[in-house]
């Protein structure tokens with residue numbers, strides 16, 4: 521069956537939607553904050569939890585093997601080597617591991633965009649106040665018309681002191697897909713390392729971390745990959761792993777320091793160095809084991825088809841919103857910079873609470889400096905065309921009541 525045909529087949533997508541645990545009487549457009557679990561992922565995690573609780577001591581070793589297998593499955597999905605991946609509870613933790621784990625000299629600079637997530641800005645602030653470094657900002661237009669505008673915004677802010685570039689792969693507020701490969705080249709041209717905040721990419725767009733050449737990539741599994749909450753990862757290229765210090769020292773730390781394996785690979789206590797970084801003491805294993813089930817669920821559909829479906833729904837939404845006269849698209853229109861997040865500036869709204877009356881979950885905010893609101897709509901494989909039509913009808917009605 522051709523890709524196009526499968527994408528157009530609504531009965532197929534209805535079945536996919538039904539496999540999610542989402543309340544069928546509600547509409548959920550917030551995968552960008554929290555993904556919902558497919559039933560199969562939830563049930564497999566429940567089984568593991570149940571098994572663990574039969575004897576939390578004796579079953580731990582076996583579950584640890586399952587966590588290692590899940591890491592391999594996730595790594596294959598990301599086109600990375602399992603040895604270069606540490607599980608983390610979320611991307612916030614992954615980025616903290618990089619920013620607070622690197623060695624800094626006073627006056628060093630981190631170059632970030634002006635569209636980073638608030639919690640990551642907090643991490644950068646902590647690094648500034650603690651290490652005496654300076655965080656500079658590349659000002660990316662909203663929306664940029666093409667990748668060159670993003671690259672120019674970064675290029676303008678490099679100095680010889682720039683040691684690290686930090687950039688969202690897909691931005692939180694507007695869903696802009698930044699040009700990963702070109703940013704890697706730019707950072708390396710200036711002799712800087714580059715770390716990506718990949719909160720939104722895994723499960724929305726196909727990734728090839730090895731080919732990208734990026735130094736660090738933190739990601740979430742609990743958004744678009746629809747894995748359990750509290751699952752994320754940090755990827756680090758082999759030649760930069762020894763630049764990171766442990767942010768939390770537990771059994772993954774060695775007082776003798778790291779060693780080299782037969783092939784020159786970095787080890788800690790005889791294990792891949794990255795696996796030591798993820799050891800933060802006792803934690804739940806079931807959620808990480810279930811990441812493998814979430815990957816299987818998506819692989820059965822196909823990464824390209826998931827992205828194409830998200831875009832197909834987003835196109836429908838954007839087209840309808842453009843006809844209202846009260847919505848400005850904040851997400852780029854060019855395909856390479858835009859996926860399954862669509863953000864809008866909404867004009868003339870007083871009230872934006874769609875949940876009470878319409879049972880629609882979609883995030884809104886008020887622009888701090890404007891008399892308008894923003895709305896971010898995530899269109900994923902758990903959504904459908906008629907839900908988008910209902911959203912627009914509801915918005916129109918709500919605006920009329922102002």
Ligand SMILES: Cc1ncc(COP(=O)(O)O)c(C=O)c1O
Pocket residue numbers: 552553610611612613636637639640688690691692717719720740
């Ligand atoms: C770009 C970006 N980075 C980081 C985060 C934080 O994710 P988490 O709370 O899972 O660490 C988010 C959450 O929405 C985000 O959008």
